Amino acid sequence: MKKNKKTSKRIRKVILKTTLSPGDLIMLSAAIRDLKAAHSNILVDVRTVVPHMWENNTSITKLEDDDADAEMINVEYPLINQSNSKPFHFIHGYRIFLEEALDLKIPQGDFRGVVQLSEQEKSWMNQVQEMGIEERFWLLFSGGKWDYTAKWWNPEEYQKVVDHFRDKILFVQCGEAAHHHPKLDGVINLIGKTDTRQLIRLMHHAVGVVCPVTFAMHLARAVETPRKDAINRPCVVIAGGREPTHWESYPTHKYLHHVGALECCDNGGCWRSRAFELGDGDEKDKSLCLKPVDMDEKITTPQGNLVDLKIPKCLDMITHNHVIEAIESYYEGGVIEYGKGWNGVSIDQPKEIIVEPEDQEPKTLSEF
Numbered sequence: 001m002k003k004n005k006k007t008s009k010r011i012r013k014v015i016l017k018t019t020l021s022p023g024d025l026i027m028l029s030a031a032i033r034d035l036k037a038a039h040s041n042i043l044v045d046v047r048t049v050v051p052h053m054w055e056n057n058t059s060i061t062k063l064e065d066d067d068a069d070a071e072m073i074n075v076e077y078p079l080i081n082q083s084n085s086k087p088f089h090f091i092h093g094y095r096i097f098l099e100e101a102l103d104l105k106i107p108q109g110d111f112r113g114v115v116q117l118s119e120q121e122k123s124w125m126n127q128v129q130e131m132g133i134e135e136r137f138w139l140l141f142s143g144g145k146w147d148y149t150a151k152w153w154n155p156e157e158y159q160k161v162v163d164h165f166r167d168k169i170l171f172v173q174c175g176e177a178a179h180h181h182p183k184l185d186g187v188i189n190l191i192g193k194t195d196t197r198q199l200i201r202l203m204h205h206a207v208g209v210v211c212p213v214t215f216a217m218h219l220a221r222a223v224e225t226p227r228k229d230a231i232n233r234p235c236v237v238i239a240g241g242r243e244p245t246h247w248e249s250y251p252t253h254k255y256l257h258h259v260g261a262l263e264c265c266d267n268g269g270c271w272r273s274r275a276f277e278l279g280d281g282d283e284k285d286k287s288l289c290l291k292p293v294d295m296d297e298k299i300t301t302p303q304g305n306l307v308d309l310k311i312p313k314c315l316d317m318i319t320h321n322h323v324i325e326a327i328e329s330y331y332e333g334g335v336i337e338y339g340k341g342w343n344g345v346s347i348d349q350p351k352e353i354i355v356e357p358e359d360q361e362p363k364t365l366s367e368f
Contacts, residue, residue, distance in 0.1 A: 016073055153212060
């Protein structure tokens with residue numbers, strides 16, 4: 001009788017490199033998860049702009065740059081060039097690229113990225129809890145990077161959303177200090193006061209998220225909630241018409257868009273970069289929105305130029321009422337309740353919102 005020979009797959013080492021932003025990294029994390037699920041013999045490490053994103057990620061193995069056996073791959077997602085014509089989501093981009101780059105099959109996994117917290121991190125108090133407030137807040141991102149002003153919404157509309165829920169929802173405003181985030185009244189202001197892991201912990205405890213198409217929407221989907229029976233976090237995305245809806249949106253998010261309603265995005269997203277020129281010499285100044293709406297407000301660019309604030313018409317068509325209705329739908333449906341955090345504990349609204357000192361050294365996170 002012949003003995004069965006055990007076959008073992010050769011260990012393969014791969015280091016994936018990219019300089020793209022954290023939103024892209026969350027999509028890369030999904031591809032790495034799927035790669036490891038199908039090919040456990042492949043050891044994967046990364047070289048990215050936000051290394052703390054990968055802490056606790058069980059798919060990552062520490063590899064050295066000078067390891068002669070390690071393949072160094074600059075990862076991309078060329079699938080985006082077909083995003084207006086093919087029915088793919090962003091989450092497919094890196095996976096399909098890696099299939100071709102590594103010459104192997106990678107089945108698609110869960111419809112979310114992977115951002116993992118340790119049990120110790122979950123037990124720590126987040127920045128809102130340190131103010132004496134327990135697990136009853138939404139995260140709000142009211143702007144974004146100067147590179148892509150075509151994603152910005154009217155700041156006055158954000159304020160109307162906050163005002164509407166003043167006695168029902170506490171909003172925590174986040175974002176990088178170097179980016180454009182108009183400060184709102186009646187919120188906890190943490191702009192420039194969260195590093196990568198702090199923001200991830202805030203997301204873990206956040207009941208919901210309001211944001212444009214950005215890192216935060218992908219993080220809202222990727223970070224687990226404290227309740228195992230409620231794995232999907234409410235998220236309202238103010239999208240407009242820049243990106244194809246199927247490329248960015250998630251099933252449980254309220255993705256507010258006008259793709260198909262304007263000539264400039266009647267066949268998918270326009271992918272324009274800016275709604276007005278910054279005068280910074282960047283090529284994005286030539287990729288301007290075709291239907292900008294003047295907000296009758298002047299703002300100063302990072303270069304010191306005083307310019308007219310404009311937003312795309314597709315975003316101007318989205319009003320605070322649309323966002324309010326989207327938020328309220330989660331409560332009306334019953335997946336969350338006013339006055340209760342993830343643990344189902346009734347929380348009293350704080351009489352005073354305590355904010356960290358403005359002169360605190362800002363923390364940075366290139367997230368949008």
